[in-house]
Amino acid sequence: MKTKALVAIAASLVFCAGMLLPVFGQELKAIQLPEPKLNENKSLAQALKDRKTTRAYALDNLSEQTLSNLLWAAFGINRPDSGRRTAPSAKNWQEIEVYVATTTGMYLYDPKGNALVPIVAGDIRSLTYTQATFKDAPIHLVYVADLEKMGEDEEGSKLVLAGMDTGFVAENVYLYCACEGLNTGFRVTIDKEKLAQALHLRPTQRIMAAQSIGLPKSK
Numbered sequence: 270m271k272t273k274a275l276v277a278i279a280a281s282l283v284f285c286a287g288m289l290l291p292v293f294g295q296e297l298k299a300i301q302l303p304e305p306k307l308n309e310n311k312s313l314a315q316a317l318k319d320r321k322t323t324r325a326y327a328l329d330n331l332s333e334q335t336l337s338n339l340l341w342a343a344f345g346i347n348r349p350d351s352g353r354r355t356a357p358s359a360k361n362w363q364e365i366e367v368y369v370a371t372t373t374g375m376y377l378y379d380p381k382g383n384a385l386v387p388i389v390a391g392d393i394r395s396l397t398y399t400q401a402t403f404k405d406a407p408i409h410l411v412y413v414a415d416l417e418k419m420g421e422d423e424e425g426s427k428l429v430l431a432g433m434d435t436g437f438v439a440e441n442v443y444l445y446c447a448c449e450g451l452n453t454g455f456r457v458t459i460d461k462e463k464l465a466q467a468l469h470l471r472p473t474q475r476i477m478a479a480q481s482i483g484l485p486k487s488k
């Protein structure tokens with residue numbers, strides 16, 4: 270009887286925890302993205318004219334094609350022979366990892382496989398912002414610098430370079446969104462400790478910034 274009661278209590282605790290906490294691990298499937306296909310008719314001149322920060326979004330999800338295009342523009346491989354990327358990085362360290370928060374879970378962008386690798390199941394988008402105005406965006410990118418990929422410099426120098434490298438990736442996203450009529454907003458207002466914990470980051474992986482993407486909110 271006692272054992273039965275203990276099992277029931279344990280089961281209800283797991284159930285409650287499951288409801289409240291994101292399930293870390295395997296319940297989330299990897300997503301193979303379609304080949305990126307960017308609209309080549311949009312000019313850089315127009316994208317530069319239209320680039321802007323927006324902090325309100327429609328709730329609509331983006332298609333996997335749009336997500337593929339967006340991530341490739343952000344930090345995809347544009348020279349397959351050498352594995353180099355759409356954004357530059359100091360000493361080609363390529364230390365910026367792009368995490369992708371969606372309504373179903375948090376993924377890591379794998380540029381080689383053109384895929385989303387599952388990290389945390391469940392909608393944890395709210396951990397990527399502290400400004401509520403970003404809440405409706407279906408996609409939030411989180412830029413994480415892996416300092417282990419940056420050689421032997423002191424941490425302060427690595428963080429300065431990682432900040433610059435983050436800016437290049439984010440600007441690619443701004444320009445892609447300007448071309449496609451999508452809203453986007455970059456930010457550093459993040460509870461980094463909470464988010465790092467949820468993502469199970471190593472101490473050498475540092476959250477640099479986040480950026481929301483979504484369709485414009487209709488007036």
Ligand SMILES: Cc1cc2nc3c(=O)[nH]c(=O)nc-3n(C[C@H](O)[C@H](O)[C@H](O)COP(=O)(O)O)c2cc1C
Pocket residue numbers: 320321322323324400454455456457458
């Ligand atoms: C390094 C950096 C940090 C930023 N952090 C935030 C932020 O935490 N929250 C926010 O709402 N916007 C943030 N922004 C967006 C700026 O406020 C925005 O770029 C600026 O107001 C100019 O507007 P524009 O991008 O439309 O030209 C940040 C921009 C940069 C470059």
